[in-house]
Amino acid sequence: MKHPAPLLEVRDLGKRYGHRIGCEQVSFDLYPGEVLCIAGESGSGKSTLLNTLAFQLRPDAGSVHYAMAGRGLTDLASLPEAALRELWRTDWGFVRQNPRDGLRMGVSAGANIGERLMAVGQRHYGEIRATAADWLARVEIDGARLDDPPTAFSGGMQQRLQIARNLVTHPRLVFMDEPTAGLDVSVQARFLDLLRGLAADLRIAVILVTHDLAVARLLAHRLIVMKQGRVIETGLTDQLLDDPQHPYTQLLVSSVLAA
Amino acid sequence: MTQAEAHDGYNFAYLDEHTKRMIRRALLKAVAIPGYQVPFGSREMPLPYGWGTGGIQVTAAVIGRADVLKVIDQGADDTTNAVNIRSFFRKVTGVATTERTREATLIQTRHRIPETPLSEGQIMVFQVPIPEPLRWLEPRETETRSMHALREYGVMHVKLYEDIVRHGRIATTYDYPVIVNGHYLMRPSPIPKFDNPKLHRSPALMLFGAGREKRVYAVPPDTDVRSLDFDDHPFAIERWDAPCALCGATDAYLDEIIIDDKGERMYVCSDTEYCNDRQQAGHHGTQGGAPRA
Numbered sequence: 233m234k235h236p237a238p239l240l241e242v243r244d245l246g247k248r249y250g251h252r253i254g255c256e257q258v259s260f261d262l263y264p265g266e267v268l269c270i271a272g273e274s275g276s277g278k279s280t281l282l283n284t285l286a287f288q289l290r291p292d293a294g295s296v297h298y299a300m301a302g303r304g305l306t307d308l309a310s311l312p313e314a315a316l317r318e319l320w321r322t323d324w325g326f327v328r329q330n331p332r333d334g335l336r337m338g339v340s341a342g343a344n345i346g347e348r349l350m351a352v353g354q355r356h357y358g359e360i361r362a363t364a365a366d367w368l369a370r371v372e373i374d375g376a377r378l379d380d381p382p383t384a385f386s387g388g389m390q391q392r393l394q395i396a397r398n399l400v401t402h403p404r405l406v407f408m409d410e411p412t413a414g415l416d417v418s419v420q421a422r423f424l425d426l427l428r429g430l431a432a433d434l435r436i437a438v439i440l441v442t443h444d445l446a447v448a449r450l451l452a453h454r455l456i457v458m459k460q461g462r463v464i465e466t467g468l469t470d471q472l473l474d475d476p477q478h479p480y481t482q483l484l485v486s487s488v489l490a491a
Numbered sequence: 492m493t494q495a496e497a498h499d500g501y502n503f504a505y506l507d508e509h510t511k512r513m514i515r516r517a518l519l520k521a522v523a524i525p526g527y528q529v530p531f532g533s534r535e536m537p538l539p540y541g542w543g544t545g546g547i548q549v550t551a552a553v554i555g556r557a558d559v560l561k562v563i564d565q566g567a568d569d570t571t572n573a574v575n576i577r578s579f580f581r582k583v584t585g586v587a588t589t590e591r592t593r594e595a596t597l598i599q600t601r602h603r604i605p606e607t608p609l610s611e612g613q614i615m616v617f618q619v620p621i622p623e624p625l626r627w628l629e630p631r632e633t634e635t636r637s638m639h640a641l642r643e644y645g646v647m648h649v650k651l652y653e654d655i656v657r658h659g660r661i662a663t664t665y666d667y668p669v670i671v672n673g674h675y676l677m678r679p680s681p682i683p684k685f686d687n688p689k690l691h692r693s694p695a696l697m698l699f700g701a702g703r704e705k706r707v708y709a710v711p712p713d714t715d716v717r718s719l720d721f722d723d724h725p726f727a728i729e730r731w732d733a734p735c736a737l738c739g740a741t742d743a744y745l746d747e748i749i750i751d752d753k754g755e756r757m758y759v760c761s762d763t764e765y766c767n768d769r770q771q772a773g774h775h776g777t778q779g780g781a782p783r784a
Contacts, residue, residue: 313641314641317637317641317643339649339650342652342656343653343656347645350645350646351643351645353645355720356721356723357722357723
């Protein structure tokens with residue numbers, strides 16, 4: 233079997249905040265449809281890494297290559313701002329920890345989902361609305377809520393709306409920063425279930441940051457464990473969680489109640 | 492047309508020559524890049540922000556001794572803002588002023604474009620409170636500049652989409668966003684959307700000045716100006732059920748005036764010059780109305 237080409241190729245990536253290390257010497261490949269989890273304690277550089285991968289922060293060292301549609305692996309540093317921003321709003325998605333950062337709170341759910349469509353040039357109100365209604369159903373939100381603002385939604389619904397808003401342009405890669413952190417456990421489980429289904433159905437690659445190993449266990453194919461800005465262990469999720477090699481990973485795994 | 496004597500002690504048109512040259516340079520750039528907001532060093536003017544400090548700086552920068560100036564406020568030649576700006580320029584330049592659109596070479600306006608079609612060689616100066624069309628959607632100036640540069644205007648449609656959700660139609664009635672020359676998104680200052688079509692391929696030069704926000708922008712003659720809309724909700728201007736009560740006009744922008752405490756109302760042209768002309772030409776509406784002044 234021929235090995236598929238990676239979607240994202242990360243080599244020796246580093247980001248510093250002055251003298252302080254955000255993350256350094258991170259290398260990995262991500263393949264289409266793969267879910268990769270970045271785990272680690274608070275302050276270990278997970279979010280910095282995620283933002284640097286998405287080029288929302290400019291890296292200080294190393295490179296990120298992305299398999300752009302029709303162009304093959306492209307160094308993101310070589311892209312002009314216009315192309316990068318087009319990636320952000322079409323081929324990529326970004327789901328924020330706090331839905332207030334990822335949603336437009338002042339406009340209706342339909343407008344939130346339709347924003348990307350309008351950004352890529354759709355100009356038919358009826359069609360935009362129909363697509364928005366369809367996506368609302370796919371993230372299990374009642375279609376009657378289409379014209380309600382996100383402020384009228386529960387936390388779990390807001391996160392699902394964020395997912396819909398990002399997936400409407402059929403991105404191939406979605407970055408998620410602790411999407412379940414603000415949700416209670418039962419809502420979390422349902423949200424993760426939905427996420428797993430969508431990622432598998434649409435063959436979306438996901439890079440997901442979490443401090444919660446249970447989330448990683450449920451969703452991720454592969455796991456990266458970070459500490460103090462460095463990757464200390466990486467491998468298949470089950471393998472890594474069942475047989476952690478690094479003392480810190482062992483500590484992390486053993487600290488989880490009945491993981 | 493009334494000729495006046497210039498006041499001693501002020502430079503011609505109040506501003507010093509260096510300032511006028513600086514504003515003209517900004518205006519040249521604005522004309523060269525239609526719809527692009529050019530920063531300029533806005534000066535303190537002898538009137539408060541929001542009363543037309545941007546407009547009068549632009550007028551002061553372009554006015555010449557041979558110009559004939561008309562000033563309107565919401566279409567009227569005889570309201571406070573219009574009367575005072577007109578008398579200001581009479582004092583500091585001594586140029587002729589007029590209420591007749593056809594005679595004017597320079598028209599400073601607050602929130603209307605005259606009903607009488609403009610002609611080649613005329614200059615319109617608009618007073619602009621907030622020049623940035625994306626301001627209420629994106630608060631960061633650095634970000635709105637990138638959005639302009641890259642033509643990322645999808646978010647403006649989000650606003651129009653939301654209008655239709657809430658009101659069943661695009662409910663934005665003034666300051667209706669337009670795309671100038673196929674590139675820049677522009678706020679046409681708070682003119683009613685009724686006037687938007689008059690911007691499209693107008694033979695006159697349109698200059699916009701925002702004093703507090705320190706920006707000028709322009710629509711040169713014969714430039715495409717397209718109002719944003721949806722395919723299934725096309726742009727449309729306001730319509731009224733009644734004609735003007737004074738002159739019977741059906742093609743003009745009408746103001747609604749409450750005339751008693753029982754809610755009786757009448758609709759009259761907002762453009763006073765246009766309405767007077769029609770009345771003098773023998774047109775009249777339901778309230779007849781003897782020709783005003």
